[in-house]
Amino acid sequence: MKLKLLLAVMLCFCVAVQAQVSPIQVTKSKIEKDKRKDTELMFTADDGKGGFISARLYRAGLMKMPKGYYIEHYDAALNLVSEYEYEIDDSSIKSLFVKDGKLNLIEYKRNRDTNNNDYNLLTSSLDKLDFSGEGQNIFSVSRKDVKKPFFFAVGFIPIGNLGQVDHDPTGEVYLSQNRNHIAFNFDIKDDKEETHLVKVFDNDLNLVFENEFKQEGVKDNLFHYNSITIDDSNGDAYFLGKLYESRRMKKKGKSNYVYKLYQLNANGTKELSFDTAENFVGSMELINDDENLVCVGFYSEKNDFRYKGTVYYNVNKDDFSVSAFSFNPFTKQFMIDKYGEKRGSRKEKKGKELSNLRYRGLHIGADGGVYFTAEEYYVTTTYGYNGTQNTVYHYNDIFACKINTSGKMEWARNINKRQTTGGNAIDYFSYLSTVKDGRMLILLNGSDKVKKMRDDRIRFNDKRVKKLSLYVVEILPGGEFNYDQVINNDESKVTYKVAEGVISNNYDAVILEGNKGKKKRVVKLTL
Numbered sequence: 001m002k003l004k005l006l007l008a009v010m011l012c013f014c015v016a017v018q019a020q021v022s023p024i025q026v027t028k029s030k031i032e033k034d035k036r037k038d039t040e041l042m043f044t045a046d047d048g049k050g051g052f053i054s055a056r057l058y059r060a061g062l063m064k065m066p067k068g069y070y071i072e073h074y075d076a077a078l079n080l081v082s083e084y085e086y087e088i089d090d091s092s093i094k095s096l097f098v099k100d101g102k103l104n105l106i107e108y109k110r111n112r113d114t115n116n117n118d119y120n121l122l123t124s125s126l127d128k129l130d131f132s133g134e135g136q137n138i139f140s141v142s143r144k145d146v147k148k149p150f151f152f153a154v155g156f157i158p159i160g161n162l163g164q165v166d167h168d169p170t171g172e173v174y175l176s177q178n179r180n181h182i183a184f185n186f187d188i189k190d191d192k193e194e195t196h197l198v199k200v201f202d203n204d205l206n207l208v209f210e211n212e213f214k215q216e217g218v219k220d221n222l223f224h225y226n227s228i229t230i231d232d233s234n235g236d237a238y239f240l241g242k243l244y245e246s247r248r249m250k251k252k253g254k255s256n257y258v259y260k261l262y263q264l265n266a267n268g269t270k271e272l273s274f275d276t277a278e279n280f281v282g283s284m285e286l287i288n289d290d291e292n293l294v295c296v297g298f299y300s301e302k303n304d305f306r307y308k309g310t311v312y313y314n315v316n317k318d319d320f321s322v323s324a325f326s327f328n329p330f331t332k333q334f335m336i337d338k339y340g341e342k343r344g345s346r347k348e349k350k351g352k353e354l355s356n357l358r359y360r361g362l363h364i365g366a367d368g369g370v371y372f373t374a375e376e377y378y379v380t381t382t383y384g385y386n387g388t389q390n391t392v393y394h395y396n397d398i399f400a401c402k403i404n405t406s407g408k409m410e411w412a413r414n415i416n417k418r419q420t421t422g423g424n425a426i427d428y429f430s431y432l433s434t435v436k437d438g439r440m441l442i443l444l445n446g447s448d449k450v451k452k453m454r455d456d457r458i459r460f461n462d463k464r465v466k467k468l469s470l471y472v473v474e475i476l477p478g479g480e481f482n483y484d485q486v487i488n489n490d491e492s493k494v495t496y497k498v499a500e501g502v503i504s505n506n507y508d509a510v511i512l513e514g515n516k517g518k519k520k521r522v523v524k525l526t527l
Helices: 332-339 341-349
Strands: 025-028 039-046 052-060 065-074 080-087 091-099 102-111 116-125 136-142 151-154 157-160 172-175 181-188 194-202 207-215 223-230 237-244 257-265 268-274 284-288 293-299 309-316 321-329 357-364 370-383 389-403 409-415 417-421 431-436 439-446 451-453 457-461 469-475 481-487 509-516 519-526
Touching: 039 091, 052 091, 052 509, 091 172, 136 194, 172 223, 181 223, 194 223, 194 237, 207 237, 207 257, 207 268, 223 284, 237 284, 268 321, 284 357, 293 357, 293 370, 309 389, 309 409, 321 389, 321 409, 332 341, 332 389, 332 409, 357 431, 370 431, 370 439, 389 439, 409 469, 417 439, 431 509, 439 457
Parallel strands: 417 457
Antiparallel strands: 025 519, 039 052, 052 065, 065 080, 091 102, 102 116, 116 136, 151 157, 172 181, 181 194, 194 207, 223 237, 237 257, 257 268, 284 293, 293 309, 309 321, 357 370, 370 389, 389 409, 389 417, 431 439, 439 469, 451 457, 469 481, 509 519
16 A cells, blocks of 8 residues: 655644655566575666666675676666676776667776786677677786785784775776766875876776876875766866874864865866864765766764764866855754654754764756765674674664755755664665655665654654565655655565665666565666
């Protein structure tokens, strides 16, 4: 039975109530036996004809180590057209894209003869996937130049450099929004200065530029890399990092760092600093499209691990300056959503700060506004009397908001959710968010009975994985929200991995993979 929410708003103004969410067309594939268990959806791409390609990492053995990738091509009706198994041999897939009717894989491969990391292009026809031929070498990087993690223990004291390696030691690979440019990012060994190497290619694999940039006079352990994004039109790279004055997070009770944004291209490097107005900003993320470049995150008045509200910087690409910025505290509506009317009002007045928020969805709308979601996620570990360890993963409330181009928060909502697992259901929890025609859509799993709470609020709870139904929460342009059940667990035959869902290139559809035992099904939700 479809569930509908008529949300009575507790504020002094009246919010419109919607009877149901906008229509969603559901297309399901046949239920098939999954050839690989313990898989994780890593990459997808549109095939240009309404279908898509997926690459799932699969694991095997007692330690569940990565063993390879299972690549599948589905047509618009979700029929399996072709499949291919890529086995790992000192190698991995870093990304994939479709061009001129062919599927292209970006491959990392360790070359033991030359002691290099090789980056290759593997190409196959979409009609019959086959990557057994010789690939094209794009470039190579000496393993001696790239920083690698190490770890050992002296007695009970851990020693290593895990906190100083900025990312995957085999390099990060990014595709621009429409896959016109491909960027490679490496953390380079340098005992004296923070150094990164960024290479950007077009999708014909012509080198657009190579830029090795340094943070002069700054040792590696004082610079924390945040994120990177690539312009689709010209391949310009934007690199965000956090520069500390010393190893201390605080200095005289204030933040002890500044955020640095770098613009990298064939002409060199530009640098921009952000004034966080003495607030603590634990981390920020970059969002980029042809018109907009935005940094967004959370801020606090106490420390990096608490959150009072959102921080926003809008950067003008033409002159590389800040055109708008804001620090928006959590709204009264958000606090009521989360805690109820009386308790939420008290906490809002006291400036209640949150913790354990993890970015999950960042989008730029047609009007340039930023749609921003995060999840209350944390891990707890307990120990039994006999030394046994019990780890529990918590996937709780969802924070969602919209910030316009001037930095004003137009709305903020809290979706109450409580999901816990000992690890066996991680693939099925959390959520996926996207934006369509000014509406934010959040897909999540929950039990058939949505919990009714005080003050006309609801909460999505977990249940046995085999009994989870698929829901959509829709937040309208004015901030009102509804929810509906998209697929009931009794009719689905599988449970969908919402956190691994894939949004189509034109944002018209979401692809989800579902599993139950050895059964597998793919579903396409047309928005």
